[in-house]
Amino acid sequence: MTLQLHFAVDEILANLRAWVECESPTHDAAAVNRMMALAARDLALLGAQVETIPGHRGLGDCVRARLPHPRRDEPGILILGHLDTVHPVGTLARMPWRIEGDRAHGPGALDMKGGNVIALAAIRALARAGARTPLPVTVLFTSDEEVGSPSTRDLIEGEAARHAFVLVPEPGQPGDGVVTGRYAIARFDLEALGRPSHAGASPGEGRSAIRAMARKVLAIDALSDADCTVSTGIVSGGQWVNCVPTTCRGQALSMAKRQADLDRVVERMLALSGEEDGVLFTVRRGVTRPVWEPDAGTLSLYALAKEIAAEAGVALTHGSAGGGSDGNFTGAVGIPTLDGLGALGRGYHTLEEHVLIDSLPSRARLFAGMLMRLGG
Numbered sequence: 209m210t211l212q213l214h215f216a217v218d219e220i221l222a223n224l225r226a227w228v229e230c231e232s233p234t235h236d237a238a239a240v241n242r243m244m245a246l247a248a249r250d251l252a253l254l255g256a257q258v259e260t261i262p263g264h265r266g267l268g269d270c271v272r273a274r275l276p277h278p279r280r281d282e283p284g285i286l287i288l289g290h291l292d293t294v295h296p297v298g299t300l301a302r303m304p305w306r307i308e309g310d311r312a313h314g315p316g317a318l319d320m321k322g323g324n325v326i327a328l329a330a331i332r333a334l335a336r337a338g339a340r341t342p343l344p345v346t347v348l349f350t351s352d353e354e355v356g357s358p359s360t361r362d363l364i365e366g367e368a369a370r371h372a373f374v375l376v377p378e379p380g381q382p383g384d385g386v387v388t389g390r391y392a393i394a395r396f397d398l399e400a401l402g403r404p405s406h407a408g409a410s411p412g413e414g415r416s417a418i419r420a421m422a423r424k425v426l427a428i429d430a431l432s433d434a435d436c437t438v439s440t441g442i443v444s445g446g447q448w449v450n451c452v453p454t455t456c457r458g459q460a461l462s463m464a465k466r467q468a469d470l471d472r473v474v475e476r477m478l479a480l481s482g483e484e485d486g487v488l489f490t491v492r493r494g495v496t497r498p499v500w501e502p503d504a505g506t507l508s509l510y511a512l513a514k515e516i517a518a519e520a521g522v523a524l525t526h527g528s529a530g531g532g533s534d535g536n537f538t539g540a541v542g543i544p545t546l547d548g549l550g551a552l553g554r555g556y557h558t559l560e561e562h563v564l565i566d567s568l569p570s571r572a573r574l575f576a577g578m579l580m581r582l583g584g
Contacts, residue, residue: 213333213576215569220329221312223250224568225305227291227321228314232268234292234354240268243291247271247324247349254331256347265359268292268351272367275331277344284344285582286371288364288534289324289378290353294557303559311553311562322563323377323550324349329568330575343372343583353534356395356495361537368538373509373582376535377550380571381527386513387548388506389528390536391463392470392499396477398424398440398458401488405452414452415486418445421456424480424489428460436464436473459494463530467499497532498540505544509578513546516577520570549575 232243241263248258248271256273263269271291274280295303295315305314312322327347334341348367350360357364368374381387400421405414421443431438438460445456462477464470474493481491502510510526517524535547552567554560 211337211339211580213337213573215329215333215572217565217569220325220568220572221307221565223328224312224317224322224325224563225314227325228305228317229300231295231297231300231315232292233294233296234267234352236297237263237266237268239297240292240351244269244271244349244351247291248273250328251347254328254335261363263351263359267359270351270360270363271349273347275345275347277341280344282344283370283372284346285341285579286368286374287327287345287347288368288374288376288538289320289327289348290350290534291321291324292351292354293319294354303561307565310565312565313562315561317563318379318551318553318561319556320378320550322553322568323379326550326568326572327375327377327575329572330579333572334576334579339580341579345579346371350534356393356497356532357534357537358495364534364537365541368541368543371543374535374538374543374545375549375575375578376533376545376547377575378533378535378547379550379556380548380552380567381525381529383525384522384552385525385527385548386510386546387529387533387535388502388510388526388546389539390497390500390532390547391465391528391530392467393497393532393536394462394470394474395494395496396460396462397492397494398460399490400424400445400456402452402454403486404454407450407452411452416452417456417487418453420484420487420489421445421458425458427480428477431473431476435466435469436462438462438473438477464499465528470499497536500536500539500545502528503542505542506539506546509544509546512581513549513574513578516581517574520573522570546578549578
């Protein structure tokens with residue numbers, strides 16, 4: 209029997225607006241927790257058994273929801289998404305929720321509240337149609353993906369290990385694509401320690417940590433090549449303008465298509481540590497996302513998604529993508545994972561972030577199809 213599913217665009221947009229207007233930057237745990245509470249309520253309304261998992265390391269809580277199913281404890285489908293964003297609280301003042309033509313704008317609308325709302329719209333439509341998924345479904349919303357998931361990786365991998373498949377509603381790729389692999393990513397913490405002196409009376413007696421950091425930033429940028437990019441994204445230093453700065457700290461990011469290329473650059477980054485002209489420079493490796501390369505399990509998920517999309521007249525493409533996601537973890541440990549199932553749009557991590565409204569019901573239909581056919 210062919211299911212007749214209805215997806216009301218206005219309903220999806222109203223849900224997305226409520227989520228977008230609940231700002232949730234990663235480092236504001238209270239704000240993230242407000243967003244988690246909102247999502248928990250929406251999941252409870254779908255009949256899910258919802259639990260809040262307390263955050264740690266100063267980061268926000270997570271929400272896990274198990275949908276009703278007669279075989280709920282058997283391996284099923286994990287829907288994996290994050291509710292933290294890169295936009296500070298107050299961004300709505302400059303970037304309010306708004307509809308302009310075929311686009312819905314707002315902080316986090318594309319990355320990735322839009323995709324999470326799509327997943328819930330799929331679950332809601334199936335419930336209204338009286339449809340039961342062949343496999344049990346669990347939703348896990350996490351709080352720190354935008355900073356590399358330092359406090360949730362163990363939770364993600366542990367939960368995924370109890371499931372047969374993982375669906376990740378991160379933003380879709382240009383050309384109506386999904387993601388079947390992700391590049392390897394490593395973060396680095398940088399620190400320069402110099403020697404103080406009066407910046408006006410005796411500048412030559414000091415050793416500027418800021419100046420040393422500036423030179424190292426240029427050296428770090430020079431490590432980029434066609435196989436691995438490296439960039440410094442955060443730098444802060446000094447305390448008094450009339451003092452030669454003693455400390456300067458920063459963070460850098462590297463990304464590679466292959467693990468070997470990332471490992472090569474990691475070695476070169478760590479080799480930048482040392483003392484030069486009275487300034488001690490230290491590079492420490494931070495959070496790492498392993499490379500996720502498509503395997504037979506992931507490609508079989510894509511084949512199913514492609515078939516479902518084709519029934520709606522959509523030619524679904526796929527490929528590996530830069531920019532990490534929590535799908536890196538589940539795919540890298542061999543659990544069949546399909547990423548990029550979320551909304552289409554552009555400008556995530558910018559003030560131009562938006563979703564294409566037409567993609568909301570079409571991607572919700574695709575998501576519902578995956579839930580109904582996996583294990584069927």
